[in-house]
Amino acid sequence: xxxxxxxxxxxxxxxxxxxxxxxxxxxxxLYLLVTIISGLAYGVYxxxxxxxxxxxxxxxxxxxxxxxxSSLVSLLCALPAGYVSDRLGRKxxxxxxxxxxxxxxxxxxxxxxxxGFYSMNVLxxxxxxxxxxTFGPFLMENSGEEERTYLFSFSMGLQMIAGFxxxxxxxxxxxxxxxxxxxxxxxxxxYGWALTAVSIVSFFVLPPILLMRRPxxxxxxxxxxxxxxxxxxxxxxxxxxKLISPMLxxxxxxxxxxxxxxxxxxxxxxxxxxxxxxxFAVGSLFMGIGLLAAPPLADxxxxxxxxxxxxxxxxxFLALLGFAPWFTLSAAAYLIRxxxxxxxxxxxxxxxxxxxxxxxxxxxxxxxxxxxxxxxxFSPTLSGWLQVNYGFTPVFLGTISTYIVxxxxxxxxxxxxxxxxxxxxxxxxxx
Numbered sequence: 019x020x021x022x023x024x025x026x027x028x029x030x031x032x033x034x035x036x037x038x039x040x041x042x043x044x045x046x047x048l049y050l051l052v053t054i055i056s057g058l059a060y061g062v063y064x065x066x067x068x069x070x071x072x073x074x075x076x077x078x079x080x081x082x083x084x085x086x087x088s089s090l091v092s093l094l095c096a097l098p099a100g101y102v103s104d105r106l107g108r109k110x111x112x113x114x115x116x117x118x119x120x121x122x123x124x125x126x127x128x129x130x131x132x133x134g135f136y137s138m139n140v141l142x143x144x145x146x147x148x149x150x151x152t153f154g155p156f157l158m159e160n161s162g163e164e165e166r167t168y169l170f171s172f173s174m175g176l177q178m179i180a181g182f183x184x185x186x187x188x189x190x191x192x193x194x195x196x197x198x199x200x201x202x203x204x205x206x207x208x209y210g211w212a213l214t215a216v217s218i219v220s221f222f223v224l225p226p227i228l229l230m231r232r233p234x235x236x237x238x239x240x241x242x243x244x245x246x247x248x249x250x251x252x253x254x255x256x257x258x259x260k261l262i263s264p265m266l267x268x269x270x271x272x273x274x275x276x277x278x279x280x281x282x283x284x285x286x287x288x289x290x291x292x293x294x295x296x297x298f299a300v301g302s303l304f305m306g307i308g309l310l311a312a313p314p315l316a317d318x319x320x321x322x323x324x325x326x327x328x329x330x331x332x333x334x335f336l337a338l339l340g341f342a343p344w345f346t347l348s349a350a351a352y353l354i355r356x357x358x359x360x361x362x363x364x365x366x367x368x369x370x371x372x373x374x375x376x377x378x379x380x381x382x383x384x385x386x387x388x389x390x391x392x393x394x395x396f397s398p399t400l401s402g403w404l405q406v407n408y409g410f411t412p413v414f415l416g417t418i419s420t421y422i423v424x425x426x427x428x429x430x431x432x433x434x435x436x437x438x439x440x441x442x443x444x445x446x447x448x449x
Contacts (some may be wrong), residue, residue, distance in 0.1 A: 034314075035168070035313075035314065038164065038165045038168040038313070039165075039168065039172065041162065041164060041165040042161070042165060042169060043160050043161065044230075044231070045156075045160040045230045045231060046157070046160045046161060046169055046173075048226045048227070048229055048230050049112075049156065049157070049160070049173060049226075049230070050172065050173055050176055051226045052112070052116070052223045052226050052227060053173050053174075053176050053177040053180065054176055054177070054180045055180070055219065055220075055222050055223045055226075056116065056177065056180075056220065056223050057176065057177035057178065057179070057180030057181045057184060057302075058180045058181070058183055058184040058187075058219065059184065059216050059217075059219045059220040059223075060177075060181065060184065061180065061181035061182070061183065061184020061185045061187070061188060061298070061299070061302060062184045062187055062188035062191060062212070062213075062215075062216045063123060063184075063188075063213065063216050064181075064184075064185075064188075064298075065184075065185050065188035065280060065291075065294065065295050065298055066188050066191070066192065066209055066212055066213055066216075067126075067213065068081055068278075068280055068281060069192075069204070069209055069280070069291065070206065070209035070210065070213060071084070071135070073204060073205060073206040073209055074130060074206050076132075077406070078278070078281060078402045078405050078406060079399075079402040079403065079406055080132070080135075080402075081277070081278070081281075081398075081402060082277075082278075082398040082399045082400075082401055082402025082403070083398075083399055083402065084135055084136065084139050085139075085273075085277050085394065085398040086394075086395055086396060086398050086399045087136055087139040087140060087143065088139040088140070088142045088143035088146065089143065089273070089391045089393075089394035089395035089396075089398070090143065090391070090395035090396075091139070091140050091142075091143025091144055091147070092143040092144075092146045092147040092150065092387065092391040092394075092395070093147075093387075093388050093391035093392055093395050095143065095144050095147040095148070096147050096150075096151060096384040096385070096387045096388040096391065097384050097385075097388070099144075099147040099148040099150075099151045099152075099384060099387075100151045100381050100383060100384030102148060103148065103151050103152045103155065107232060108152050108155060108156040108159060109227060109232060111148055111149075111152040112149065112152055112156065112227050112230075113224060113227045113228065114145075114148060115145045115146075115148040115149035115152065116145070116149065116220075116223045116224060116227065117145075117224060118141055118142070118144060118145035118148070119142060119145040119146070119149070119220065120217060120220040120221050120223075121141065122138045122139070122141040122142035122145060123138075123142075123213065123216065123217040123220060124217045125137070125138040125141065126138045126139075126213075127210055127213055127214055127217065130206075130210070147387060147391075150387040150390075151383040151384045151387050152383075153367075153383070154367055154370070154371045154383045154386075155371070155383055157170055157173065157368075157371075158371050166368055166372075167312075167313045167316050167317070167321070167364070167365060167368045168313040170364035170365070170367055170368040171309050171310060171312045171313045171361075171364040171365065171368075172309075172310065172313075173364070174309045174363060174364045175305075175306045175307070175308075175309035175310040175364075176306070177306075178302045178303070178306035178309055178360075179302065179303060179306035180302075181298075181299075181302035181305075181306075182299045182300065182301075182302035182303035182306060183299070184299075184302070185295050185296075185297075185298035185299035185301070185302055186295060186296060186299035187295075188212070188295050188298075189291055189292045189293075189294065189296055189298070189299065190292065190295065191212040191215065192204065192208040192209055192291060193208075193291075193292070194212075195208050195211035195212045195215070196211075198211070199211060203291065204291065257373065257374075258382075258385060260431040260432065261370050261373065261382070261386065262385060262386060262389040263389070263427055263431075264424045264425075264427040264428045264431070265366075265386060265389045265390050265424075266389040266390070266392055267393075267420050267423050267424040267427065268390075268393070268421060268424040269389065269390045269391070269392055269393025269394055269397075270392070270393035270396075270397055270416075270420045271393070271397070271416060271417035271418070271419070271420030271421050271424075272393060272394065272397075272417070273393040273394040273395070273396070273397025273398050273401070274393075274397045274398070274400065274401045274404075274413050274416050274417050274420075275401065275413050275414065275416075275417040277394075277398055277401075278398075278401060278402075278405065278410075278413070279298075279352070280294050280298070281405070282410055283297065283345070283348075283349075285410075286348075286410065287345040287348070289345065297349050297352065297353075300353060301352060301356045304353045304354070304357040305356045305357055305360050305361070307357065308328075308356075308357035308358065308360060308361030309360065309361050309363075309364060311361065312324060312328075312361045312362060312364065312365050313365070316365045321365045321366065321368070321369045322369065322428060322429075322432040322433055323433070324361075324362050324365055325362040325365060325366050325369075325432075326425060326428050326429045326433060328358045328359070328361050328362045329358070329359055329362060329424075329425050329428070330425050331358050332354075332355045332358035332359035332421075333418060333421060333422060333425075335351040335352075335354045335355035335358065336351070336355050336359075336414070336417065336418055336421070337414070337418060338351035339351040339352045339355055339414075340410065340411075340413075340414030341411075341414070359421075367386075369432075370382065370383075370386060371383075393420075401413050
């Protein structure tokens with residue numbers, strides 16, 4: 019009897035999920051196609067770029083500085099990007115962001131010098147900033163309240179599942195390209211040709227964006243004046259503090275570790291490119307599954323409870339990942355941590371967008387993007403120095419500590435009924 023009831027509940031849950039997906043609008047469906055293509059391309063790029071730079075004779079310190087460059091530019095460009103997104107419109111902003119990203123990857127391949135890497139990371143930082151501040155408002159404009167959380171999570175989930183394919187292909191691609199041109203799979207030439215293939219695929223995101231149509235409510239709202247970030251900050255200081263500070267603290271820890279996971283597995287366990295690519299692929303799949311599971315959990319338990327509980331559960335697995343004596347154990351912890359820590363991201367982004375008025379969404383998205391990029395702008399350089407001098411132990415300890423602080427802030431600001439006060443827009447004082 020119990021099994022039958024469980025099967026009925028699962029069937030009903032899947033039916034409800036499918037009904038929410040059917041509510042996705044045409045623009046939203048095109049955006050999902052964009053996320054699949056970009057997720058595939060970025061999955062390969064994320065895996066191979068670090069190895070490509072190292073194969074050219076550079077070290078981890080430069081990798082950290084390059085990531086710092088792109089993230090610092092994203093940070094500095096966040097507010098102007100919000101203005102550009104409002105003025106160009108979401109469709110044009112998405113097109114420009116994806117075009118600049120593809121051009122930046124091409125630039126790093128045709129200009130593989132220190133100055134070239136820095137220059138293209140500046141361009142990529144600008145593109146990331148524009149895409150980051152446009153993402154949330156675009157999905158808000160192209161969704162209703164009923165399916166909104168599902169759209170945020172589904173888009174990220176599809177991107178991660180596409181990243182699964184990209185990571186797997188990335189692990190094999192240098193071997194294929196190296197065989198075609200007659201060089202070693204770990205040579206700069208093999209990595210370069212592999213990334214060339216990725217850069218070509220990345221341009222395929224542009225046609226679906228061109229097919230998007232301007233939403234009626236966005237066109238009607240063009241006459242509205244978008245609010246100044248500084249004006250909004252003066253009017254809502256406590257709201258912004260609550261929304262931004264947990265993400266800022268999280269970014270400090272994420273920037274220390276996440277860009278270097280492939281380096282960690284190679285140095286600590288002497289893993290091959292293929293093994294790391296397969297692990298990253300499965301990790302993307304786990305993350306995608308977690309992201310797809312998040313909306314029903316948010317519906318049942320509440321958005322903030324899902325954020326706090328899933329991130330808190332990920333901490334022990336982060337510690338196991340960093341200090342496990344065997345690759346298999348570390349890899350298993352990596353997969354579980356990825357799913358738990360990241361499944362709440364779209365839930366929280368939807369929550370943030372729901373707290374502000376329509377004309378302020380690009381502004382708030384800009385400020386949230388700035389908070390996220392602060393850590394990614396400065397932490398990788400520190401991490402590169404720590405790795406060269408002390409290894410990965412202080413890197414993991416720093417990441418664990420910052421994540422614990424961020425989880426506490428989510429709970430303090432929005433738990434214990436605090437979210438009700440936020441949604442009522444009563445921002446007189448911090449709890």
